Amino acid sequence: MIQKRTQEIAVGVFVAVGLAALVMLAMKVSNLSSLSDQDGFEVIARFENIGGLKERAPVTVAGVRIGRVKTVIYDDKSYDALVTLSIAAKHNQLPEDTSASILTAGLLGEQYIALEPGGAETMLKSGGEIKLTQSAFILEQMVGQFLFNKAAEGTGESKAAEGAGP
Amino acid sequence: MIDWFQKLGRSSLALFERLGRGGLFLMRVFAAIPSLVPRPRLVIIQLYSVGVLSMMLIVISGLNVGMVLGLQGYNTLVDFGAEESLGQVVALSLVRELGPVVAALLFAGRAGSALTAEIGLMKATEQLSGMEMMAVDPMKRVIVPRFIAAIISMPLLAAMFSAMGILGGYFVGVGLLGVDSGAFWSQMQGKVDFYEDIMNGLVKSVVFGFVAAWIAVFEGYDAVPTTEGVSRATTRTVVHTAFAVLGLDFILTALMFGSV
CATH class of the missing domain: 1.20.5 (Single alpha-helices involved in coiled-coils or other helix-helix interfaces)
Known part of the structure; x- marks a missing residue:
């Protein structure tokens, strides 16, 4: 036995x-242990361009994660991206004029939303909208713009040199 | 030429016949499962030989695979200055693929072959017929407990394999190569999703366990009752399980992660 x-x-x-x-x-x-912010409150934000923002991307304030991106939808009427943010319920003291921008972690890292609280007295309510938004930083556009500016500068300089020469 | 067609025809008929027998066998196994409820001890005995005795192999292999992943991953990632992502690389590759697949292959070699040999020898030495003579259904007494024990063991073993692998990666990455411990875990937690990765890995290991158990007990039950027949059946168990697991892995991966 x-x-x-x-x-x-x-x-x-x-x-x-x-x-x-x-x-x-x-x-x-x-x-799983950090998933429990399901019962948080939701706010929406509209962006002209979200770049590579994905669902479940972090939402941060002062670099600290307080929530996640819940959904990303394209809005047919206003031609922009409607992003729903789910923020932990204990962080519901965000002023109404909070601004949201899409930033990139590192040079090529994933994209996340950084919120910057404003100075308004009234607070954002559940279902409210963040009005001040800044679109994603898109590397290709930036490089394009940079090259374009450089080219413009170059022609400007050469013209100036020509003008000053004789 | 005609001979060649005849050969092809014969072998495909044999293949389908085998598949059909396997399917019917599985039905009989399912039908016999309820008879186990009053006698859980039969499963516990099999859990010991199938699960407990495979545990050491799985734990040590998992640790080694994780350590190798840690080393290789580090060497590649350090070129990009991304060695903090080591935890994520190790965890994702183990949880999604290596854990279920390698555990299933080891399981087939360690436990599956033993099951086939045991059942095949029981058949060869006419113990199964003896049971029938005593009005004991060998299906209920011999086959089903082994089948169920294998299905229960596989996901547990795969989970142990992955967990040990991650620890192995941690030892090498953090202990040996100096990756930051906090970054190792937080990058891992940031990128490994519970439902997407862990649950899908678990589903994979359940499917592989089912297939490995089915092949092992069927090959044993279907073996030609001679010494040679049993040895062939044992070989077939390992080979067919390996094929089935690797083939199914591709299909499951395509279904689970294809659109990601």
Whole structure:
């Protein structure tokens, strides 16, 4: 009978270790522990261009994550992107004139939304809209613009040099 | 020429016949599952030989695979100055692919072959017929407990493999190569999604466990009851499980992550 007992203990340990591994994967490895901001409040923001912003991207204030992007939809009427932000309920003291901009983590990292609180007395309500938004920084456009400016500068300089020469 | 067609025809008929027998066998297994409810002990005994005895192999392999991933991942990532993403690389590759697949392959080699050999030898030594003589259904007494034990063990073993792999990656990355510990975990948590990655990995390991268990017990039950027949059946278990797992892995990955 002792053998039966050890066998059962071994099976018990096996199942327990297996379940513990699953729990570790769920809690320590995945984002399940930080997913609990579902019951937060939602605000919307309209952007001209969201660049590469994805659903579930972080929403930060002063660099600290306080929520996630819930949905990104294209609005047929105003031709812009309608982004719904889900923000943790305990951070509901955002002034009404808070501004939202889409930034990039690092040079090529993922994009996230940074909120910058304004100075208004009234606070944003659930379902409210952030009016001040700044579109995503799009590297290709910036490079294009930079080259264009450089070219314009170059022709301007050469003209100036021609004018000053003789 | 005609001979060639005949050969082709014969082998495809044999293939379909086998598949059909496997399918019917699976039906009988399903039909016999309820008979286990009053006798859970039969499953516990099998869980010991299928699960507990495979645990050491899985844990050590997982640790080694994780350490190798840590080393190789670091060497590639350090060129881009992105060695902080090591945790994410190790965790995603283990949870999504390597955990379920490698665990299933090891499982087929360690437990599947043993199941086939055991059942095949029972058949060869006419123990199964003996049970039938005593009005004991070998399906309920021998096959189903092993089948269920294998299905229960596989996801647990795959989870252990992934968890140990991540720890191995952590030891090498953080302990040996000096990746920042906080960045290792936070980058991992930032990018590994519970439903998308962990749950899909779990689904994969359940599917692989089902396939591995099915192939192992079917090959044993269907083995030619001779010494040679049993040895062939054991080989077939390992080979077919490997094919099935790798083929299914592609299909499942395409279904789960194809659109991501």
